Amino acid sequence: MTYAAISSPSTPRRVPAGRLAVYAVVLAIGLALAFAPFLFPDVRAQEVAARICIFIVLVASYDLLIGYTGIVSFAHTMFFGLGAYGTAIALKAMGPSFTAILVGGGAGLVATLVLALLIGLLSLRVKAIFFAMVTLAAASVMLVLASQLSDYTGGEDGITYQIPRAFAPAFKLFEDGDGKVARLFGVPLNGRIAAYYFVFLTSLALFLFMLRVVASPLGSVLKAIRENEMRAEAIGYKVVAYRTAVFCLAALIAALAGILRAVWLKYAGPDVVLSFHIMIDILLMVVIGGMGTMVGAVIGVVVMTLAQFYLKDLMQIGADATAGVPVVHQLLEPDRWLLWLGVIFILLVYFFPAGIAGTLMNKEWRR
Amino acid sequence: MGSLDRIGGVYLLPVILALIAFVFIGQPSSWATLTVAGLSMGMMIFLMASGLSLIFGLMDVLNFGHSAFVSFGAFIAATVLAALGGWLVADSAFLNIAALFAAIGAATAFGAVAGWAFERVIVKPVYKDHLRQILITMGALIVAEQLILAIWGGVPIQVQRPAILTGSIILGDVSIEIYRVFAFLLGLAVYVGLYLVLNRTRLGLLIRAGVENREMVEALGFRIDRLFVGVFMAGSALAAMGGSMWAGYQGLITPAIGGELMILVFIVVIIGGLGSIQGSLLGAILVGLMANYVAFLAPKLSLASNMLLMMAILLWRPYGLKPAAKG
Amino acid sequence: MTAILRLDDVHTDIGQYHVLHGVSFDVPEGGVHVLLGRNGAGKTTTLRTVMGLWRARKGAIVFRHHDITAMRTPDIARLGIAYVPENMGIFGGLTVEENMRLASASGEFDKDRLARIFSIFPAMQKFWTNQAYALSGGQKQMLAISRAIIEKRDLILIDEPTKGLAPSIIRNMIDAFREIGTETTILLVEQNFHFAKALGRGVGVIEDGRIVHKGQMADLAADADLQTRLLSLTAEAH
Numbered sequence: 001m002t003y004a005a006i007s008s009p010s011t012p013r014r015v016p017a018g019r020l021a022v023y024a025v026v027l028a029i030g031l032a033l034a035f036a037p038f039l040f041p042d043v044r045a046q047e048v049a050a051r052i053c054i055f056i057v058l059v060a061s062y063d064l065l066i067g068y069t070g071i072v073s074f075a076h077t078m079f080f081g082l083g084a085y086g087t088a089i090a091l092k093a094m095g096p097s098f099t100a101i102l103v104g105g106g107a108g109l110v111a112t113l114v115l116a117l118l119i120g121l122l123s124l125r126v127k128a129i130f131f132a133m134v135t136l137a138a139a140s141v142m143l144v145l146a147s148q149l150s151d152y153t154g155g156e157d158g159i160t161y162q163i164p165r166a167f168a169p170a171f172k173l174f175e176d177g178d179g180k181v182a183r184l185f186g187v188p189l190n191g192r193i194a195a196y197y198f199v200f201l202t203s204l205a206l207f208l209f210m211l212r213v214v215a216s217p218l219g220s221v222l223k224a225i226r227e228n229e230m231r232a233e234a235i236g237y238k239v240v241a242y243r244t245a246v247f248c249l250a251a252l253i254a255a256l257a258g259i260l261r262a263v264w265l266k267y268a269g270p271d272v273v274l275s276f277h278i279m280i281d282i283l284l285m286v287v288i289g290g291m292g293t294m295v296g297a298v299i300g301v302v303v304m305t306l307a308q309f310y311l312k313d314l315m316q317i318g319a320d321a322t323a324g325v326p327v328v329h330q331l332l333e334p335d336r337w338l339l340w341l342g343v344i345f346i347l348l349v350y351f352f353p354a355g356i357a358g359t360l361m362n363k364e365w366r367r
Numbered sequence: 368m369g370s371l372d373r374i375g376g377v378y379l380l381p382v383i384l385a386l387i388a389f390v391f392i393g394q395p396s397s398w399a400t401l402t403v404a405g406l407s408m409g410m411m412i413f414l415m416a417s418g419l420s421l422i423f424g425l426m427d428v429l430n431f432g433h434s435a436f437v438s439f440g441a442f443i444a445a446t447v448l449a450a451l452g453g454w455l456v457a458d459s460a461f462l463n464i465a466a467l468f469a470a471i472g473a474a475t476a477f478g479a480v481a482g483w484a485f486e487r488v489i490v491k492p493v494y495k496d497h498l499r500q501i502l503i504t505m506g507a508l509i510v511a512e513q514l515i516l517a518i519w520g521g522v523p524i525q526v527q528r529p530a531i532l533t534g535s536i537i538l539g540d541v542s543i544e545i546y547r548v549f550a551f552l553l554g555l556a557v558y559v560g561l562y563l564v565l566n567r568t569r570l571g572l573l574i575r576a577g578v579e580n581r582e583m584v585e586a587l588g589f590r591i592d593r594l595f596v597g598v599f600m601a602g603s604a605l606a607a608m609g610g611s612m613w614a615g616y617q618g619l620i621t622p623a624i625g626g627e628l629m630i631l632v633f634i635v636v637i638i639g640g641l642g643s644i645q646g647s648l649l650g651a652i653l654v655g656l657m658a659n660y661v662a663f664l665a666p667k668l669s670l671a672s673n674m675l676l677m678m679a680i681l682l683w684r685p686y687g688l689k690p691a692a693k694g
Numbered sequence: 695m696t697a698i699l700r701l702d703d704v705h706t707d708i709g710q711y712h713v714l715h716g717v718s719f720d721v722p723e724g725g726v727h728v729l730l731g732r733n734g735a736g737k738t739t740t741l742r743t744v745m746g747l748w749r750a751r752k753g754a755i756v757f758r759h760h761d762i763t764a765m766r767t768p769d770i771a772r773l774g775i776a777y778v779p780e781n782m783g784i785f786g787g788l789t790v791e792e793n794m795r796l797a798s799a800s801g802e803f804d805k806d807r808l809a810r811i812f813s814i815f816p817a818m819q820k821f822w823t824n825q826a827y828a829l830s831g832g833q834k835q836m837l838a839i840s841r842a843i844i845e846k847r848d849l850i851l852i853d854e855p856t857k858g859l860a861p862s863i864i865r866n867m868i869d870a871f872r873e874i875g876t877e878t879t880i881l882l883v884e885q886n887f888h889f890a891k892a893l894g895r896g897v898g899v900i901e902d903g904r905i906v907h908k909g910q911m912a913d914l915a916a917d918a919d920l921q922t923r924l925l926s927l928t929a930e931a932h
Contacts, residue, residue, distance in 0.1 A: 072501045122681050128497050129429040130641070133633045134681070136431075140630040141674040148667045276626070280509060287502060330517045339513030346506040349499050350492060569801050576785045576796055583783035586745055587797050587841075588771035 018360035026295045029302055033200060037193050038185050050196055050264050052301055053203040054257050059285045060210050060297035061253035067292030068214055069246050070226035072128060074279055075119065075135035078142045079251040081274035082115070083108040083258025088159045088268035089152060096162035105259040109252060116251035120244035143274055158269020167195035167263065199260050206253055211294055213249070222246060280338075284345050290355025299357050311337045377688040381652045388660040399541040401659045407547035409655025410554025411616060414609030415628060416635040416647045417561065418602025424578040424642020425598050428490055429497075431504040433632070435511030436481065436603045438625030440474035440610025442519050445526045445620060447473045455529045463529035467615070474611035475604045482603025486596050508625075515622045523621045526614045550612050557605065561644050574598060578642050630670070631658070634677045640687025649688055698723040698849055698879050699744065704753035706736075706743045713739045715903040716753065721849070721896070726875040728894035728911065729883045730925065736903040737883040738780055741851045745777045746770045757849065776842035780853040784834050786827030790818060793826055797841040804844075811840045814870050832863040836870075843874055850880045856889045868892050887925055891915050899924045 032039060036049035058080055065071045083105060090104020115138070123134040146153045153159065165171050171191030174182035181188045213219060225232040225239050233239050262268050271277075281304065289300020318332040331339065352359050385402055392398045419433045447470040448455060454466035489507045493499040532549055535542040565571035577584045577594055585591050613628065614620050635654050639646030654673050661672040680688065697720035706714040714736050721727050731737045742748045744755055746767040755763045762770050771777070776797075785793050795801055812819040815836040821829060826837060835855055842850050855871075856864050864886075871880060871893050884890045890897065894911035907914075907924050914920060 066498070070498060072498060118678075122678065123685075129423075129501065130637070132431075132501050133429065133637055134677075137630050137633050137637070137674060137677065141671050144670045280505075283502065283505065333517075336513055336517055339510055339517065342506050342509035342513060346489070346503055346510070349502045349506065353499060569795075572788070572792055572796055576788060576792075579785045579787055580783055582747060582767075583779070583785070584796075585767040586747070586771055586777040586779070586783065588768050588799070590766070590768045 022295055022299070022357050022360050026298045029298055030204075036200075037196055038187050041187050046192070046196060048305060050199050052305055053200050054260050054264070055281075055285065055301045055305070056298050057203045057206045057257040057260070058254055059282055059289070059301050060207055060294055061250045061257070062282050063286050063289075063291060063294060063297050064210060064213070064246055064250045064253075066286060067290075067296075068219065068226065069222045069243060070128065071124070071243060071247060072132040073135040073247065073250075074132060075115075075139045075142075076250070076254050076282055077274055077276070077278045078135075078139040079112045079116065079254040080258040080261070080278070081142065081146065081268075081270075082112045083255030084262040084268045084273035085146065085153060085159075085258075086111065086255075087259045087262040088161060091163065091262070092159050092161040096164050098164050101164070101259065101263060105256075108259065109255050112251050112255040113248055116248040117244065120247040121240075124240050124243045124247065139276070139279065143270060143276070146270055146274055154269065156270060158267055158271070160267045163195070163263055163266050165191065167191045167198065195264060199264050202256070202260055206256060207294075207297075210253065214294055218242075218246075284341060286355075287345060287348055287353075288355055290358030290361075291353075293355070293357045293361065296355050296357035300355065303356065307341065308337070311340065315340070378649060380649070380688070381656055384653060384656050384660075388656070388664075391664055392660070396540040396542075397663065400543065401663055402656065403543050403547055403551075405656035405659035406652065407551040407554075407616075407655070408658060409652040410551045410558075411609050411612045412628070412631055412635055412655060413554050413648050413651035414557060414612065415606045416632045416639070416651055417557075417644055418605035419632060420636045420639065420641055420643065420647045421574075422599055422602040423636070425574060425581075426490075426494070426595050427581075428494065428500055429504075429641075430485075430490065430602075431501055432485065432489070432507040432511060433504075433603075433606055434625035434629035435508050435515075436478050436606035436625075437610035437613070437628055437632075438512065438515055438622065439481065440478055440607030441526075441614035441620045441624050442515060442524070442622075443477050443607070444470040444474045444611030444614045445524050446519075448527050448615075452527060455527050457530070460531045463531040467529045467532070470615075471608055471611045474607045478604035478607025479600045481607075482600040483596060485603065486599040490599070491592075512622060512625070519622065521622060523619050526618050526620060528615050528618070532615075546615060550616060553612065557608075558644070558648055565644065631673065634673050636687075637677055638680050638687055640684075640690030643689045646687055646689030696723055697721060698758060699881065700754075700756045701740070701744070702754045702756070704740070704743060704755060705751045706739055706748055707751050708739065708748060713903050714743065714750075717900065717903065717905055718753075719898045719905055719908060721879060721881050723879055724875075725895040726871055726880045726882055726893040727896040727898075728890040729881065729898045729900055730885070730887065730890055731883075731900035732885060735900045737900055738853055739903075740900065741777070741779075741853050741881070741883055744770075744851060745775070774846075774848035776845075776847040776850045778838045778842050778850065778852040778855065780857065782834050782838040784826045784829075784837055787825060789823050789825055790821050790829070790837055791823060793837055794818075794841055794844050797844050799845055807844060807846075811843065814873060815840055832859050832866075835859065835863075835867070839870065839874070843878070847878055850874070850878060851883075852880060853883050854885065855882070856884065856886045864889055887921070 033049055033053055037046060040046065040049065058076070062073075062076050065073050065076075086106075086108025087101055087104040090100040090107065094100035094103065119134060119138060123131045147155050150156075162168075168191040171194070172181040173189040173191065173194050176182045181190050183189065187193070214222075221232070221237055221242055224235070225237060225242060229239055258273055261273055265272060285300035285304045286297065287300070288303055289298070290296030312334040315332050315334045315337055319329055319334065322328045322332055330336070348355070388401070389395075389398050392401070415433070415437050418436075419430060422433075423429050448466060451466040451469060454462040457463065485507065489503055490500070493503055528546060532546045535544050536548070537543075563571075565575060573584065573589060573594060577591060581591050584594075610625070610628075613624065617624075631654055635650035636647060637650075638653060639648070639650030653676065657673050657676055658669050662669040665672075699721040700719075702718050704714055704717045705712065717736065717740055719729075729737055729740065739748060743750050744757075744762070746762065746765055746769075750763055753763070754761060757770070757773055757775065760773055762773065777783075785796070788796070794803070798804075817829075817833045817836055818840050821833065826834065829837060839852070839855070842852075855867055859867070868889065871882070874880065875893070882890065882893065891911060891914075897907075897909060897911045897914050898905050899907040901924075907920075914924075
């Protein structure tokens with residue numbers, strides 16, 4: 001039956017106020033990140049800012065899959081890790097140079113593309129659920145491989161290495177009259193600033209590119225496939241080809257984010273680029289922010305990052321207050337923060353499947 | 368294909384795998400030990416996989432939280448065994464076995480009850496919505512793992528085996544662990560039981576029909592939601608039973624146990640085809656054998672080899688070896 | 695004459711689409727009644743709404759004296775309504791016998807009924823122990839109908855039984871429905887007017903989710919103008 005012929009779909013209501021608020025918040029976050037080195041000069045805040053930049057790219061690329069295409073993949077950290085490990089191994093082996101980043105990152109991207117194509121063509125033909133399982137299995141195997149092939153990956157300990165001198169704190173980006181590093185608003189313009197802006201600008205470019213993708217005709221096709229796969233197929237879209245293409249694209253962007261992470265951290269190991277916890281973080285971020293919104297990625301990453309700090313503090317207070325109570329005390333220990341985040345996650349998926357951005361923008365949740 | 372079907376079809380694959388492994392391993396005694404180990408490991412994984420597969424087949428729900436039942440099963444069994452420590456070392460076969468069955472029984476009963484709650488609270492609101500199903504069951508898995516950490520802590524726990532099941536039987540120069548034989552027999556008994564229920568009873572008829580076409584089963588006047596709860600409870604109970612067996616097999620368990628096994632379980636149901644008990648058994652035996660042979664030949668490639676096996680089978684049959692018929 | 699089934703201003707939405715816009719009709723007790731309409735007019739949706747497989751947003755559905763609008767599908771079925779969906783709903787992995795056994799409330803067979811079904815559809819006896827997926831399209835339809843009548847039902851809802859069947863099998867079906875219609879009420883949804891004409895006592899025509907004509911089949915069959923006006927869009931199904 002062709003229901004489309006029977007009646008027109010109801011148009012979703014739009015609330016400009018919520019939409020404006022979301023854009024305002026995202027803009028504020030963008031500005032804060034753009035001037036982070038000057039606004040929050042301490043080292044720790046810069047680490048957080050760089051992590052937020054990279055995760056926005058990672059989560060937005062995941063949203064291309066889950067929100068815009070309706071594909072659930074658990075292999076996103078695998079691609080993130082491929083980019084990071086490629087860069088890390090090359091930097092370790094070839095020494096700190098931009099050539100090494102290019103070669104290693106390039107190798108990571110090629111490996112990503114090959115694996116994504118293989119997985120996509122093998123299993124995107126069948127049910128979404130099947131695909132989720134295959135990617136989960138693939139990602140786990142990659143995790144085990146990374147810890148077992150310790151000659152190359154450093155195993156559980158990971159790899160530490162030097163990055164190009166231009167990104168090192170000792171490097172003087174600008175010199176003042178005395179040959180010392182120049183300062184702007186009291187902040188030294190050293191290699192660390194250069195590295196931060198390398199991360200920030202690359203992330204910004206990738207994020208804008210993804211915004212462009214979802215606004216393009218490709219974005220509309222993806223939406224059509226997500227809403228009604230059979231009809232999209234009937235209209236003549238090659239559903240598998242489109243899905244595989246998006247899967248590859250998202251994987252490549254994740255790998256690029258991995259390269260950024262490796263360059264920024266001077267370290268690559270399972271905990272920071274490959275572990276399943278990162279995958280869970282991504283999932284939480286995309287759902288909390290709002291699937292299928294892109295700007296939701298920005299909000300989700302920031303909220304989760306803040307929550308990881310403050311939820312723990314809050315729980316510490318709770319744990320101290322209930323020190324004598326046996327079970328409650330254990331449940332409120334700061335180490336159990338993921339428990340509560342998990343509960344919040346489940347409640348969100350039930351009651352606000354559109355996430356923060358989606359709910360504020362009053363985007364209709366459709367499967 | 369035709370000739371392969373005539374001599375047993377895809378059921379021949381484990382035999383072929385065993386023969387190939389024999390050539391590579393070369394020593395009959397090692398090969399025999401590994402084969403027994405593979406079969407018993409396969410049977411334990413079958414316990415976990417069959418529930419997942421059946422739940423998926425009937426309800427179209429893939430429970431990513433399934434491994435939580437495995438973990439809980441393992442930890443509950445370990446706790447019961449520790450509490451009945453006196454029985455385990457007693458010089459009475461009856462007390463030994465009673466302690467073990469108490470442990471397995473407690474784990475299985477917990478699986479059934481927790482499965483009931485899980486279905487009602489977590490899964491029921493998101494039937495027919497795969498995306499949210501995956502997300503919610505994943506969220507439930509996170510919560511369950513954290514609960515295990517909160518209750519039992521992050522330290523590995525020692526699991527005692529009953530005295531009568533420790534040690535090995537020596538046949539010629541082949542040594543076979545008794546516990547493995549027991550695990551194999553228990554798995555086999557469960558398989559036979561499942562097979563009989565599915566093929567000889569009206570309940571089984573209903574489940575098989577429900578796997579094919581849920582709507583028609585309802586239109587014939589059956590409450591499919593009651594069937595769902597029942598199958599979900601049974602599947603979760605089987606997972607917990609598998610976990611309890613696995614705890615005794617490993618001797619040392621950590622909260623990561625469920626997550627580690629889940630990968631194998633997923634590979635098994637993907638290989639076997641979702642929704643079929645025979646497929647799960649076939650997949651589990653293949654995976655168990657593969658894991659043990661490769662662990663002997665090239666230890667580092669054990670898990671990767673099963674991944675490759677899965678990829679190869681997906682290339683050959685995208686829906687697995689024995690998928691349930693979908694009407 | 696009392697109505698066995700009454701639909702009163704039934705509205706049904708599927709997802710975001712409004713498919714039924716206030717369907718009202720009565721099905722009198724006994725005989726074969728036909729709901730005609732082209733593809734997408736809302737025929738299947740009407741039957742599925744009666745079975746509770748889709749929920750009416752507005753309106754009421756009454757079967758005998760039970761308001762079944764909000765009842766669960768299994769409870770509706772247990773009131774004595776059988777449903778043969780467009781895809782026939784055969785369990786292919788089950789044998790013909792198992793398919794029938796599932797439809798019988800006790801799990802046992804009434805020998806006389808079974809004998810009668812075998813006389814109407816001899817193929818059922820022939821393939822009794824075969825798996826149903828191996829049956830031909832026509833045999834699957836026969837099995838679907840046999841399954842609906844293995845128990846005494848008050849009302850049978852059948853969705854396009856002639857779809858994809860060869861003319862000789864359709865003639866066979868006409869005879870079968872005539873016979874079944876003597877003991878129970880059948881509501882048939884069809885595009886094939888010739889098939890409907892041969893069987894129907896009452897007829898309704900549905901178009902864009904509304905009933906546009908109600909009456910006796912004999913009147914419609916005799917009135918060529920009315921047929922053209924109502925059914926021009928179903929001409930391809932003649």
